[in-house]
Amino acid sequence: MNEKWKEFLAAVEKKCPQTHVYTQPEECLIYSHGCYPREYKWLLQGDYPYLTRAVVSPADEVEISEIVKLANEYEVGIIPYGGGSGIVGGTIPYQGEIMIDVKRLQDFSINIVNGTARGGAGLTGAEFENLLNEHGYTAGQYPQSFQSACLGGMTATRAIGTFSTKYGKMDDMVTALNVVLPNGDIFHSHLAPKRSTGPELNQVFLGSEGVYGIITSVEMKIYPVAETRIFQAYTFPSTHDGLNAIRNFIHKGLRPAVVRLYDEVEAVPKIASYGFEKGFVLLILVFEGNKEMSELEAKMTKEICLGNNGRYKGELAAKEWLATRFSTKKMLDFDAIKGGTADAIEVAAPWDCIENVWREMRKALEPMCTVVDCHFSHVYHNGASVYVIYHAKTGGDDKAGEERYLQCLDTAIQTSLQYGGNVSHHHGVGTAKAKYMEAEHGKAGVYVMKALKDAIDPKGIVNKGVLGL
Numbered sequence: 001m002n003e004k005w006k007e008f009l010a011a012v013e014k015k016c017p018q019t020h021v022y023t024q025p026e027e028c029l030i031y032s033h034g035c036y037p038r039e040y041k042w043l044l045q046g047d048y049p050y051l052t053r054a055v056v057s058p059a060d061e062v063e064i065s066e067i068v069k070l071a072n073e074y075e076v077g078i079i080p081y082g083g084g085s086g087i088v089g090g091t092i093p094y095q096g097e098i099m100i101d102v103k104r105l106q107d108f109s110i111n112i113v114n115g116t117a118r119g120g121a122g123l124t125g126a127e128f129e130n131l132l133n134e135h136g137y138t139a140g141q142y143p144q145s146f147q148s149a150c151l152g153g154m155t156a157t158r159a160i161g162t163f164s165t166k167y168g169k170m171d172d173m174v175t176a177l178n179v180v181l182p183n184g185d186i187f188h189s190h191l192a193p194k195r196s197t198g199p200e201l202n203q204v205f206l207g208s209e210g211v212y213g214i215i216t217s218v219e220m221k222i223y224p225v226a227e228t229r230i231f232q233a234y235t236f237p238s239t240h241d242g243l244n245a246i247r248n249f250i251h252k253g254l255r256p257a258v259v260r261l262y263d264e265v266e267a268v269p270k271i272a273s274y275g276f277e278k279g280f281v282l283l284i285l286v287f288e289g290n291k292e293m294s295e296l297e298a299k300m301t302k303e304i305c306l307g308n309n310g311r312y313k314g315e316l317a318a319k320e321w322l323a324t325r326f327s328t329k330k331m332l333d334f335d336a337i338k339g340g341t342a343d344a345i346e347v348a349a350p351w352d353c354i355e356n357v358w359r360e361m362r363k364a365l366e367p368m369c370t371v372v373d374c375h376f377s378h379v380y381h382n383g384a385s386v387y388v389i390y391h392a393k394t395g396g397d398d399k400a401g402e403e404r405y406l407q408c409l410d411t412a413i414q415t416s417l418q419y420g421g422n423v424s425h426h427h428g429v430g431t432a433k434a435k436y437m438e439a440e441h442g443k444a445g446v447y448v449m450k451a452l453k454d455a456i457d458p459k460g461i462v463n464k465g466v467l468g469l
């Protein structure tokens with residue numbers, strides 16, 4: 001980072017009088033990390049290695065635009081910061097970059113005629129949903145980080161919630177957005193529901209993790225709050241049977257809001273606590289929406305599950321999952337142990353590879369870990385995601401824990417790629433997975449992303465290094 005950052009801050013304070021600027025070491029430390037497992041290890045190792053010089057918190061989109069222009073003028077690196085719940089090292093100020101906190105962007109409006117609502121990039125998922133609920137609507141977006149992840153961050157990472165089979169992921173939910181480009185210009189997407197006017201620009205910014213600019217507001221699809229919720233649980237003799245049942249009902253067009261299949265190992269404590277068949281896997285389904293449609297969907301799905309070796313187990317397991325769905329205590333507590341490291345690695349694969357990806361990732365991680373839990377919780381017409389939670393073996397200090405984290409991540413990603421899976425299903429790339437971008441997109445794909453970055457951010461002002469750009 002060049003030394004002009006002090007002049008930059010002075011210019012920001014002059015030009016943007018509503019902007020708050022924080023430079024106290026404690027304030028800088030809070031914003032210098034997100035939820036990337038290595039960042040936990042750095043926090044536990046004493047002096048924090050990568051501190052931001054300052055945090056800038058603008059009042060609105062116009063101030064963000066001015067700040068970005070000034071960052072260009074003074075050639076000062078900046079990083080957009082939402083909830084800080086990112087898990088892949090997308091907000092690390094390696095060069096002391098200045099954090100641009102978007103949380104003061106809190107606008108909200110609802111358009112019931114269009115079935116959309118617009119929220120400022122700084123509203124958390126929970127705040128946006130609560131505002132919608134006051135009008136009798138929902139966006140159906142419930143990531144586990146619902147209380148902290150912001151609309152801008154969720155859009156920038158293509159986040160997904162547990163009700164994704166019905167409502168989709170951010171890439172399906174967002175209908176329009178505003179973005180301050182790295183030169184300070186503001187992009188507003190047209191509100192037309194579909195266009196044939198060149199590539200879809202919304203999708204260029206969805207998943208861009210800040211490298212193409214700062215998202216300031218997002219328009220999303222909304223739906224009336226569900227009239228009814230129907231809960232079901234099934235056991236199956238094997239993951240293979242459970243996946244077959246899911247693929248069958250998805251191909252018939254059935255869309256339970258929640259689909260979660262726990263494999264033979266992750267299911268063990270749940271199976272034991274409900275007294276279900278030992279060694280079986282557990283499937284949880286939640287249907288919601290209009291009463292008659294949900295009942296019909298639940299009935300048809302049940303027939304398919306029963307026809308694919310499933311055994312119906314009532315409502316309780318699904319209801320209890322709903323009640324505890326936001327708890328992350330187990331994994332985060334483990335990260336706090338000296339020398340310990342834990343993570344959730346999420347990849348996706350087509351149906352014809354999914355079982356190999358799941359089996360081989362589990363097999364590869366088991367010798368390195370004390371816990372390897374696997375489930376499938378986001379399903380699509382042509383495949384599904386595999387979600388692997390691991391606790392690595394402990395020992396040594398936190399530096400050793402950090403090394404083990406890197407080994408586990410590499411083992412998991414390389415195995416996924418080898419068996420037909422990909423690099424990330426929904427956590428994004430950040431800096432943690434940047435080196436795998438070519439394996440995901442090929443040289444030509446990376447060339448397109450890099451050429452776009454070089455064209456719109458020639459000085460590398462915003463989120464340098466994220467996505468490997």
Ligand SMILES: Cc1cc2nc3c(=O)[nH]c(=O)nc-3n(C[C@H](O)[C@H](O)[C@H](O)COP(=O)(O)OP(=O)(O)OC[C@H]3O[C@@H](n4cnc5c(N)ncnc54)[C@H](O)[C@@H]3O)c2cc1C
Nearest residue numbers: 082083084085086090143144145150152153159160210215
């Ligand atoms: C306990 C836990 C549970 C989680 N569960 C889920 C889950 O269920 N589903 C899921 O998808 N993810 C999940 N995540 C990951 C994380 O919550 C998501 O990646 C989330 O979308 C990040 O949003 P944020 O506002 O916290 O972004 P941040 O962490 O602040 O930033 C993430 C990235 O986006 C960029 N960014 C942030 N705001 C903007 C903006 N306005 N414009 C441009 N770029 C921006 C940042 O620079 C960074 O690169 C979880 C994380 C944790 C810690």
